[in-house]
Amino acid sequence: MYRLVIISLLAFFLSSCTNNNITPQTEQKITVAVAASLTLPLHDIGAAFEKKYHTKVELSPASSGVLTAQIIHGAPFDVFISADSAHPEKLEKEGKTVGHSKTFAVGLLVLWSGKDLQGMTPAKFLSGVKTLSIANPDLAPFGAAAVKWLKKEKLYEKMKPKLVYGENIGSVNQFIASGAVDAALTSVSAVHTPQLQDKGHWTILSASEIAGIPHVAAVIPQKTSRNAAKQFLQFLSSDAAQTILAKYGYAKPEKP
Secondary structure (H helix, E strand, O other): OHHHHHHHHHHHHHHHHHHOOOOOOOOEEEEEEEEHHHHHHHHHHHHHHHHHHOEEEEEEEEOHHHHHHHHHOOOOOOEEEEOOOHHHHHHHHOOOOEEEEEEEEEEOEEEEEOOOOOOOOHHHHHOOOOOEEEEOOOOOHHHHHHHHHHHHOOOHHHHHHHEEEEOOHHHHHHHHHHOOOOEEEEEHHHHHOOOOOOOOEEEEOOOOOOOOEEEEEEEOOOHHHHHHHHHHHHHOOOHHHHHHHHHOOOEOOOOO
16 A cells, blocks of 8 residues: 555656746756856857756856956856957966867947937048947957057047946946947947847948957866867857848858
């Protein structure tokens, strides 16, 4: 009789697990430190990865420089997604990554303006604005790219007093959304955000004006989730991930 009761209880428990989609295995989780400019595409990529591999992806966005400092000081991230190659290379030299980093996308700088450029070149238009927002060039690769472009166009000294710095691209995009600045230099992904795509005017600065910015990923040596982290790194080059990145305006690297 006792055996019959135990069997009945076990059958009830298994039935309850099935009905409530509960699995006896604990779901894996990886924490991804992601450059702020890549938050939107990585959110979609993370969802696709979760669906395929049943591994939860938790994003921790900030500027590439801030995330690098956090990793150096022991932050428990599994994967680092940087908006440049310099920060992952720095971590690799300090022994803070597993294996080599991987270039998975190329990003472009875009000019946002509150008013139509009316046939003017971006450089000519900017010479007449009162405020221009860029990300902190010491922390954010897109901020450094913005400074590089301004210097190339011989605008940096003139624009320097007009610059409004955001900690990262997310902050710059908030300035755009609130209308706090006349213009901004930001990431191509901002063009595709629902809150910004119909606001103001956008001009992609072509590769002839500034080289594409390599976006690079690296695995951080956390033993408990290293296999899942390596799997995520490989997934970034998959057709599914590259389709998502292309939707947000990112190009596929020639040599991943």
